[in-house]
Amino acid sequence: MQLQDKYRVALLSAYALALYGFEALLPTPIPWLRLGLANIITVVALMLYGFRTAMMVTLIRIILASIFTGTFLGPAFMLSFSGGVLSTAAMGAVFLLTRNLFGPVGLSIIGALFHNLAQLTLAYFLFIQRIEAVLIISPVIILIGTLTGLTNGVISELLIRNILKKKDGTLQNVH
Amino acid sequence: MADRLLFLVLLIGSVAGIFIARDALPQATGVVIDVAGKPAYNFPIDVNRTVTLHGPYGKMVVEIRDRKVRMKEAHCPNLLCVKEGWISKGVIVCLPNKVVITVGGGTAGPKGVDAITR
Amino acid sequence: MNRKRLFFPALFCLSVVLLSSCSGGNGSVYRQSKALMDTYVTVTVVSPSKDKAERAVQDAFSTIERFGDLINFFSDRSELSKINRNAGIAPVKVSAPTLDVVEKSLYVARESEGAFDPTIGPEIHMWDFHKKIKPSDSDIREKLPLVDYRNVVVDKKNSTVFLKKKGMMLDLGGIAKGYGADLAVGALKRDGIRAGIVAVAGDIKTFGLKPDGSPWNVGIENPRQKNASDEIMATIRLSDEAISTSGDYQRFFILDGRRYHHLLDPKTGHPAMFCRSVSVITDKGVFTDSLATAVFILGPERGMKLLQKLGMNGVIVDAKGNIHITPGLKGKLTIEKDH
Numbered sequence: 001m002q003l004q005d006k007y008r009v010a011l012l013s014a015y016a017l018a019l020y021g022f023e024a025l026l027p028t029p030i031p032w033l034r035l036g037l038a039n040i041i042t043v044v045a046l047m048l049y050g051f052r053t054a055m056m057v058t059l060i061r062i063i064l065a066s067i068f069t070g071t072f073l074g075p076a077f078m079l080s081f082s083g084g085v086l087s088t089a090a091m092g093a094v095f096l097l098t099r100n101l102f103g104p105v106g107l108s109i110i111g112a113l114f115h116n117l118a119q120l121t122l123a124y125f126l127f128i129q130r131i132e133a134v135l136i137i138s139p140v141i142i143l144i145g146t147l148t149g150l151t152n153g154v155i156s157e158l159l160i161r162n163i164l165k166k167k168d169g170t171l172q173n174v175h
Numbered sequence: 176m177a178d179r180l181l182f183l184v185l186l187i188g189s190v191a192g193i194f195i196a197r198d199a200l201p202q203a204t205g206v207v208i209d210v211a212g213k214p215a216y217n218f219p220i221d222v223n224r225t226v227t228l229h230g231p232y233g234k235m236v237v238e239i240r241d242r243k244v245r246m247k248e249a250h251c252p253n254l255l256c257v258k259e260g261w262i263s264k265g266v267i268v269c270l271p272n273k274v275v276i277t278v279g280g281g282t283a284g285p286k287g288v289d290a291i292t293r
Numbered sequence: 294m295n296r297k298r299l300f301f302p303a304l305f306c307l308s309v310v311l312l313s314s315c316s317g318g319n320g321s322v323y324r325q326s327k328a329l330m331d332t333y334v335t336v337t338v339v340s341p342s343k344d345k346a347e348r349a350v351q352d353a354f355s356t357i358e359r360f361g362d363l364i365n366f367f368s369d370r371s372e373l374s375k376i377n378r379n380a381g382i383a384p385v386k387v388s389a390p391t392l393d394v395v396e397k398s399l400y401v402a403r404e405s406e407g408a409f410d411p412t413i414g415p416e417i418h419m420w421d422f423h424k425k426i427k428p429s430d431s432d433i434r435e436k437l438p439l440v441d442y443r444n445v446v447v448d449k450k451n452s453t454v455f456l457k458k459k460g461m462m463l464d465l466g467g468i469a470k471g472y473g474a475d476l477a478v479g480a481l482k483r484d485g486i487r488a489g490i491v492a493v494a495g496d497i498k499t500f501g502l503k504p505d506g507s508p509w510n511v512g513i514e515n516p517r518q519k520n521a522s523d524e525i526m527a528t529i530r531l532s533d534e535a536i537s538t539s540g541d542y543q544r545f546f547i548l549d550g551r552r553y554h555h556l557l558d559p560k561t562g563h564p565a566m567f568c569r570s571v572s573v574i575t576d577k578g579v580f581t582d583s584l585a586t587a588v589f590i591l592g593p594e595r596g597m598k599l600l601q602k603l604g605m606n607g608v609i610v611d612a613k614g615n616i617h618i619t620p621g622l623k624g625k626l627t628i629e630k631d632h
Contacts, residue, residue: 075270106178109185123270131505133266133277139192146185153178217510217528217627288512288528289337289503292538292572293495 414462
C-alpha cells in the first residue's frame with residue numbers, strides 16, 4: 001500500500017474509533033439502540049477510497065475498540081466482528097456490482113441490515129438455540145437497523161459531498 | 176431512487192414483521208428458561224414464583240407473576256434483559272449470561288408439559 | 294437493472310416466510326382423549342394433515358379398546374375372567390396379546406423376585422379404596438398362599454394360561470395400561486405417524502420428536518401435591534421412551550392416621566411402605582408399568598439395583614421425600630425448584 005493510503009487508513013480508523021467512543025458515552029434509555037456511528041466512516045471510506053480501505057478501517061476499529069474496552073475475543077466482540085465484516089463485505093459487494101444504483105444512504109442501510117443478520121445468526125448458533133426467540137426479536141432489530149442505517153447514511157452523504165467539494169470545488173462522481 | 180425504495184421496503188417489512196410475530200405467538204402457557212443453550216427450567220405461567228439462577232455474570236432473578244415474566248435482577252454489563260421489563264409473550268435474553276427466557280405455548284399442554292405421569 | 298427488480302420482492306418474501314413458519318413444515322400437533330379401559334386415554338400425534346391424524350387416533354383408541362376387553366377383570370366375557378374362573382380346573386386358550394402380556398408379567402415377576410406379582414388378585418380385591426374397607430390381618434394371611442407367580446403355567450405352543458390352585462386370580466392392572474400404550478403406539482406407527490404420545494391414564498409412551506425437533510416434555514406428579522400449583526415435581530424429556538409411575542397417592546385412604554394404599558407387597562399382603570412414588574423409564578410401556586410397581590415394593594436401595602440390573606432408568610421418591618435418580622437421566626430430568 002502506498003504511504004498516503006496508509007496514512008489515510010490510520011486517520012479514518014482514528015475517526016471511526018473516536019465516533020465509537022463518542023457513541024459509548026451517550027446515555028441509552030432505550031436498549032438495543034446501537035447507533036453504529038462508526039459505520040459512517042466505513043461508508044465514506046468505501047465510496048471515496050474503495051473496498052480495501054473500508055474493510056481495513058472497519059477491522060482496525062473493531063479490534064482496537066475491543067482491546068481498549070477489554071472485551072477482545074469475548075461474546076460482544078464476536079458479534080461486533082462478524083457484523084462488521086459481513087456488513088462491510090455486503091456493502092462492498094453491492095457497491096462494486098451495482099456502481100451507481102445506491103447512494104451512501106442505501107449502502108448504509110444495506111450495511112446495517114447485514115450487520116443485524118450476522119448478529120442474529122451468530123447469536124442463534126452460539127447463545128440462543130431457540131429459533132422462535134430469534135425470529136420474534138428479529139423484526140425489531142431490523143427495524144432499528146433500518147432507521148439507524150438511514151440516519152448514518154444521510155450523515156455519510158453530507159460528509160462525502162463536503163469532502164468532494166473541498167477536493168476541487170465541484171461535485172464529482174465517486175471513483 | 177433505489178435508496179428510498181430499499182428504505183421503504185425494509186421499514187414496512189420490519190414493522191409488518193413485528194405485528195406478525197406478535198400475533199403468531201400462541202397464548203403463553205409455559206415459561207422455559209434456557210441456560211447455555213439447553214432448557215434448564217420449565218414452569219407454568221399461571222403460578223407466581225421467583226427463580227434464582229447463576230451465570231458467568233453472577234446472580235439472576237426471574238420473576239413470574241400474574242402470567243407475566245421479567246428479569247428482576249441481573250449483574251450483566253448492559254442490563255438489557257432487566258430493562259426489557261414484563262413480557263407476557265416473547266423472549267428475554269441475557270447474552271453475557273447465556274440465558275434465554277421464552278414465554279410461549281408452542282406444543283406444550285397446560286402446565287407447560289405435553290403429558291403428566293401419575 | 295433486472296437483478297434489482299428481483300432483489301427487493303425476494304427479500305420481502307423471504308422475511309415474511311421466515312416469520313410465518315414458526316413450527317416448521319413437519320406437521321401440527323393433534324390431541325384427543327377418550328374414556329377407555331376404565332380410565333382416561335389421551336393420544337397426541339404429530340401429523341401434516343388433520344384427517345390422517347384423526348384416522349390414526351381412532352385406530353389407536355380401538356386397539357386399546359380391543360385389548361381392554363380381553364383383560365378386563367370386571368367383565369365376565371374377558372379372557373382374563375375365563376382364566377380366573379378356571380383356576381385349579383383347566384388351562385384356558387387365549388389370544389396372542391393376552392398370552393404376551395401374561396408372559397411379560399411373569400418375566401417381571403421373576404426379575405423382581407416376586408415384588409411384582411400378577412397373581413395379587415385375591416389380596417387386592419379384598420380392599421375397597423372408595424369405601425375405605427380394609428381386610429383383616431387374618432383375611433390377608435389366609436389368601437397369601439394364593440399369591441405366587443410360580444403357579445401360573447403358560448403354554449406358548451397351545452397359547453394357554455393355567456392357574457394351578459383354586460382361588461387364584463390374575464389381576465393385570467399393574468401392567469395392562471403400559472401394554473395398551475405400546476399397542477396403541479404400534480397402531481399409530483402403522484398408520485404412518487412418526488411422532489406422538491399415548492397416555493393411558495398415567496402410563497405414557499412417547500415416540501419421535503415434536504415439530505420443533507425437541508423431545509416431549511412429560512411431567513412427573515408430585516406425590517404430596519397440596520394445590521394446583523405444585524402438581525408437577527419434575528419434568529423429563531423423552532423420545533421413543535415410556536414412563537409409568539406407581540404412587541401411594543393414586544388409590545388410598547387414611548385410617549387412624551395411617552395411609553393404606555393399593556400397592557401391596559405380594560409377600561405380606563400389606564401396602565409397601567418404602568416409597569411415596571416411583572417412576573420408571575425404558576423403551577416399552579409394559580415394563581415401565583410393571584417395574585414401577587416392583588421398584589415401589591422393593592424400596593429405594595433394592596429398587597435402584599433392579600433398575601440398574603435391567604438397564605432401565607427411574608426416579609424414586611422415598612418415604613421421607615428424598616429423590617433418588619438413576620445416573621442415566623442426567624440432562625433429561627429437570628426437578629422443579631421447590632423439591
